[in-house]
Amino acid sequence: MRGGTQEITDLILNAKERAIKETSHEPEPELTQPQKWPINCTVGPGLEGAIACETKVGYVNGAKGWLIYRGYNIFDLCAYSTFEEVSYLLLHGLLPTATQLEAFKKKLVQYAHIPYTKRLLLSFPVEKMNPMAVLRLGTSFMRQEFTDVESEDYIADTVRIINADEDSIPMETKPMGEEHAIYEFRREEREKKIRDELKGAGGDESCHHLLAGVASVMAAAARLRAGGYPLEPDPELSFAANLLYMMNGKVPSPLEERIMDVALILHADHGMNASTFASMVVASTLSDIYLSVGAGIAALQGPLHGGANEKVIEMFHEIGTEAQVKAWFEKKRAAKEKIMGFGHRVYKAYDPRARVLAPLAEYMSNKSPEGKKMFGIAKALENEVVSTLGSEKKIFPNVDFYSGIVYTCMGIAPEFFTPIFAVSRVAGWTARVQEYLKNNRIFRPRAMYLGAFDKEYTPLEQRGNEKKD
Ligand code: CMC
Numbered sequence: 001m002r003g004g005t006q007e008i009t010d011l012i013l014n015a016k017e018r019a020i021k022e023t024s025h026e027p028e029p030e031l032t033q034p035q036k037w038p039i040n041c042t043v044g045p046g047l048e049g050a051i052a053c054e055t056k057v058g059y060v061n062g063a064k065g066w067l068i069y070r071g072y073n074i075f076d077l078c079a080y081s082t083f084e085e086v087s088y089l090l091l092h093g094l095l096p097t098a099t100q101l102e103a104f105k106k107k108l109v110q111y112a113h114i115p116y117t118k119r120l121l122l123s124f125p126v127e128k129m130n131p132m133a134v135l136r137l138g139t140s141f142m143r144q145e146f147t148d149v150e151s152e153d154y155i156a157d158t159v160r161i162i163n164a165d166e167d168s169i170p171m172e173t174k175p176m177g178e179e180h181a182i183y184e185f186r187r188e189e190r191e192k193k194i195r196d197e198l199k200g201a202g203g204d205e206s207c208h209h210l211l212a213g214v215a216s217v218m219a220a221a222a223r224l225r226a227g228g229y230p231l232e233p234d235p236e237l238s239f240a241a242n243l244l245y246m247m248n249g250k251v252p253s254p255l256e257e258r259i260m261d262v263a264l265i266l267h268a269d270h271g272m273n274a275s276t277f278a279s280m281v282v283a284s285t286l287s288d289i290y291l292s293v294g295a296g297i298a299a300l301q302g303p304l305h306g307g308a309n310e311k312v313i314e315m316f317h318e319i320g321t322e323a324q325v326k327a328w329f330e331k332k333r334a335a336k337e338k339i340m341g342f343g344h345r346v347y348k349a350y351d352p353r354a355r356v357l358a359p360l361a362e363y364m365s366n367k368s369p370e371g372k373k374m375f376g377i378a379k380a381l382e383n384e385v386v387s388t389l390g391s392e393k394k395i396f397p398n399v400d401f402y403s404g405i406v407y408t409c410m411g412i413a414p415e416f417f418t419p420i421f422a423v424s425r426v427a428g429w430t431a432r433v434q435e436y437l438k439n440n441r442i443f444r445p446r447a448m449y450l451g452a453f454d455k456e457y458t459p460l461e462q463r464g465n466e467k468k469d
Contacts, residue, residue, distance in 0.1 A: 005258040009079050011359040012262070016075035019355055023064040032059070047445065048345065052272060053280075054439075057090055057431045060271040065349030065396075069269055070094075074352050083239050083264040084108065087427035090269055091207055091434065104208070105239075111194070111212035112233040112242065117141040118220050126224040131419045132301040136294050138217030139210065143290035146198045146209065202437075206289045207430035214293070214426050215239070218419045219246030225415075240264055243423065248411070256410055259360060263403060266353045267421045269428030270399075271346060275299035275306065279429040280436050281443045289433060296429040297422050303340070306425075308400035309417040312341040313408065316377050325380040333388065341401030342385050348394035357402035358382075364409035371409040378405060 034054070043050040059068040067074040070089050077086055081095075088096045088104050096104060120141045126134050143149060197205040220230035223246070231249060233242045240261035244252040252260070270276070279296035283289065300306035319328045332339060344351060361378070365371030382397055389395035407417050452469050 015355040058269040062346035090431040108212040134221040222247040264424040267424035283433040306421040313404040322376040329384040353399035354397040361402040361405035
């Protein structure tokens with residue numbers, strides 16, 4: 001057990017025990033066995049209830065409030081695993097052996113070096129941009145930097161042009177010595193090897209590249225926003241620790257590393273959510289995995305999806321104090337406004353991710369007055385919402401309700417909450433895209449046409465008096 005983190009494991013295992021106790025009476029849902037296509041299912045607006053594909057990647061049991069990745073429940077993965085193991089599991093279907101894990105970790109550190117992508121980012125006003133927009137740009141630049149999906153000559157040109165200007169652009173690169181050198185020594189040779197591995201932008205290597213590279217882009221955006229320069233990863237650190245190190249320039253404590261690791265595990269996959277579906281739709285056209293992940297990032301940004309975590313913190317500020325929670329909630333409820341961080345399309349029980357994040361938020365908030373105040377507001381709001389909307393409409397806290405408090409206590413700015421979600425979700429997006437492409441069929445649902453038929457074309461000079469349908 002890594003130093004100082006046993007308490008975190010205990011909190012997670014307690015959450016698991018409570019989840020089992022409170023939800024074991026719920027029946028198992030149907031449709032976890034192979035079905036014969038076409039499938040009969042009831043579909044609501046927004047494709048609610050629609051079954052679009054078969055998967056072995058992960059499963060959300062909305063009635064019980066259970067989340068499973070490749071057969072393993074989320075509580076056990078949070079308690080015993082790491083993000084590297086979990087992303088390997090999602091992508092490759094099995095937990096890695098020690099040798100496989102070592103090779104995978106090495107690869108992630110190697111792929112986290114995206115020097116030209118970072119330099120291209122420096123030519124944009126990154127510090128003023130929404131970090132999710134920076135992530136989208138970053139995935140396109142990584143595609144341009146390392147793959148041959150566009151003209152090969154063009155890539156070579158990009159590399160040469162930027163190489164020529166290399167010394168004029170400051171980079172904070174930690175000297176690491178030949179043994180761990182990824183960037184400084186034999187760079188051309190290494191980069192050629194990487195470009196060979198990533199040719200075509202479609203295989204497992206491209207998924208690994210995105211997993212590592214999106215984290216680097218996110219950290220670079222954080223550094224640039226804070227007035228610093230991007231940092232290179234430290235090969236001695238885990239994925240979670242490197243993420244924090246590249247964002248802050250400070251190696252995190254074992255506790256911070258562990259909390260980030262758990263947060264990454266919790267966000268890695270979640271059924272056919274909007275961003276996963278968006279990335280699969282793009283992939284189903286036989287576009288490539290970089291563009292698919294870019295689509296996932298775009299979909300995740302919205303406040304009804306990943307963007308809710310940032311809005312939750314704004315909401316806590318708006319509420320002000322714990323004493324004002326009741327009045328604030330009554331007003332919102334009367335106005336039928338949605339409360340950020342609550343409700344879910346699939347969960348009609350307590351979201352298991354919130355079950356883990358709530359005690360972590362409490363644990364972390366005890367270490368900071370701002371966190372303590374936020375946690376007080378959050379708990380009071382949860383009580384109000386659950387005691388009213390919980391029984392009426394089965395609305396409970398979701399993953400975004402407590403994650404912001406955890407990140408705030410770690411000194412992470414709200415605009416990076418959703419990007420951290422994206423970094424982790426690259427694992428789920430890529431795993432599901434790879435799986436879907438094995439039996440690809442282009443997505444093409446239908447719409448119900450409610451418009452007019454048989455209108456007579458109106459010449460330009462006679463228009464202006466028509467009514468819209
Ligand atoms: N606060 C108050 N009422 C709510 C909420 C909420 N957060 N969520 C749903 N409801 C009510 C809604 O008003 C509706 O009531 P009625 O039947 O009287 O019209 C009913 O519950 C069903 O809501 P819906 O919007 O039709 O449900 P949905 O399945 O389409 O939406 C949701 C799911 C997540 C978009 C929605 O619950 C929501 O907008 N929540 C707030 C935003 C949020 O926290 N999003 C993060 C989701 S979890 C992370 C992720 O997957 O990205």
